[in-house]
Amino acid sequence: MPVQYASQIEEHHAVRGAAGVFDVSHMCVADVTGARTRDFLRHLLANDVAKLTRSGQALYSCMLNPAGGVLDDLIVYYLNESWFRLVVNAGTRDKDLEWIRRHAQEFAVEVRERADLAMLAVQGPEARATTATLLPAAARERSLALPVFVGCEVGEWFIARTGYTGEDGFELMLPAAQAVEIWEALNARGVISCGLGARDTLRLEAGMNLYGNDMDETTHPYESNLGWTVALEPCARAFIGREALERVKAAASARQLVGLVLEDRGVLRSHQKVSVPGGGSGEITSGTFSPTLERSIAFARIPSGTVARVSVDIRGKLLAARTVKVPFVRFGKPLVSVL
Numbered sequence: 001m002p003v004q005y006a007s008q009i010e011e012h013h014a015v016r017g018a019a020g021v022f023d024v025s026h027m028c029v030a031d032v033t034g035a036r037t038r039d040f041l042r043h044l045l046a047n048d049v050a051k052l053t054r055s056g057q058a059l060y061s062c063m064l065n066p067a068g069g070v071l072d073d074l075i076v077y078y079l080n081e082s083w084f085r086l087v088v089n090a091g092t093r094d095k096d097l098e099w100i101r102r103h104a105q106e107f108a109v110e111v112r113e114r115a116d117l118a119m120l121a122v123q124g125p126e127a128r129a130t131t132a133t134l135l136p137a138a139a140r141e142r143s144l145a146l147p148v149f150v151g152c153e154v155g156e157w158f159i160a161r162t163g164y165t166g167e168d169g170f171e172l173m174l175p176a177a178q179a180v181e182i183w184e185a186l187n188a189r190g191v192i193s194c195g196l197g198a199r200d201t202l203r204l205e206a207g208m209n210l211y212g213n214d215m216d217e218t219t220h221p222y223e224s225n226l227g228w229t230v231a232l233e234p235c236a237r238a239f240i241g242r243e244a245l246e247r248v249k250a251a252a253s254a255r256q257l258v259g260l261v262l263e264d265r266g267v268l269r270s271h272q273k274v275s276v277p278g279g280g281s282g283e284i285t286s287g288t289f290s291p292t293l294e295r296s297i298a299f300a301r302i303p304s305g306t307v308a309r310v311s312v313d314i315r316g317k318l319l320a321a322r323t324v325k326v327p328f329v330r331f332g333k334p335l336v337s338v339l
Contacts, residue, residue: 001026004195011198012291015165016332019124020194021186026090029117029173030097033083034109041076041084043239044103046221048231052078056151058162062221062229063088063096064241068248069217070224072096073209075162077151085158087119089211103240118179122191123169123202125332128161130189131170134182143170164199166206166330201288204297207259207326213270214257214285214299222248223301225257225326253304257285259326260298260310261336264319268298273313274321276302284312292329295338299326 001023004011014020032041041049047061057078063071072092077085088096101111122131132140139154146152148168151160158173174182187193200210207225209215215224222230222245230245231237262268268287275281282302290297298321302310311318324336 001199002195003197005193008195008197008201009291011192011194012201014192015124015167015194015198015202016292016329017124019122019127019130019169019186019191020198021183021191022121022123022194022199023118023179023183024121024171025118025176025179027119028088028090028093028096029114029119030086030088030100031083031112031114032086032100032104032109033112034107035082036107037082037084037109040104040107040109042237043107044100045074045076046230046239046241046245048237048239049076049078049084051231052076054150055079056146056160058149058151058160060229062215062226063099064220064239064245065217066241066244068220068241068244070211070215070219070221070226071099071217073211073215073226073229077158077160079153091212114173116176117173118176120172120174120179120182120186121163121165121169122172122186123163123165123167125168127167127169127191130186130191131159131172133189134185164206164208165202166208166327167202167332200286201291204286204288204299205290205292205327205329207328209257209299210286219301220245220248220253222253223255223257225299255282255301256304257299257301258307259324259328259336260284260287260300260312260321261293261324261328261338262296262298262312262319262321264321266296266312266314266317266319268296268312268314268321274300274302275311275313275318276307277309282310290328292332293334293336293338297328
């Protein structure tokens with residue numbers, strides 16, 4: 001995926017106001033099959049796939065190491081009792097597949113990477129209606145009726161009402177040979193080609209973590225604003241990393257991930273130092289200029305506790321920022337005030 005096709009700002013606003021398409025075929029799609037697939041995924045993931053009871057339902061989860069560190073974040077789709085589909089990050093593909101296959105052996109399930117599939121993310125308030133015009137009538141009705149975070153098979157395609165922008169839309173998994181034709185058909189219908197730059201500003205506005213920035217193997221979900229993805233009930237489910245997370249939860253996490261809005265002029269970037277009143281310190285994990293808010297925003301990992309304002313070291317100057325609850329923007333509307 002290029003950083004941008006034309007103007008990164010225009011691509012961002014196209015997704016917030018109409019529709020944009022991202023080529024996310026670099027993501028790793030893997031089908032996990034076998035009689036004990038559900039048992040395997042209940043062991044592998046911190047969230048509980050027992051919540052998935054209807055074909056097409058999706059679940060967001062972290063995959064942890066025994067110390068509770070985040071190996072990756074992913075989406076798992078339930079297709080049937082012996083077939084689940086995982087979508088994991090591109091940069092962790094090899095590591096993830098090795099880890100998944102190693103633990104799959106105990107459950108006699110098969111892990112098959114679907115390198116034959118391309119993946120296009122069509123996002124924005126007009127995305128679903130526009131994408132549906134590419135489908136036969138019956139498939140159009142079925143796809144438009146999908147609830148949020150649910151997918152369905154439409155011929156050779158798998159269409160899911162998921163995304164990474166804070167807008168409505170579809171993620172399409174389809175034969176790779178069809179990707180260019182569909183991309184051009186979407187462009188012809190007014191859907192703007194979007195690159196990595198807009199994807200990053202959109203996901204940060206939407207309060208969505210980026211693996212390698214906001215969490216990794218050295219951080220656990222509770223200090224990454226991902227505690228909601230950990231299912232400790234039922235207590236008998238022995239997933240990888242559970243014991244470590246139980247210790248963290250019992251002692252309370254020493255760090256937290258918060259949203260920041262810069263009150264002074266400047267741009268927040270990863271690794272900038274954050275000073276907290278009372279002597280504590282932290283670091284920006286992701287930062288950018290928000291085209292929607294027209295302010296600089298960021299995630300920062302800082303000591304736990306209630307903190308209203310912090311200072312960020314930007315090129316040797318301490319600039320004022322305030323903490324906010326994320327997301328910053330959802331469905332095109334700002335959720336935080338800008339002064």
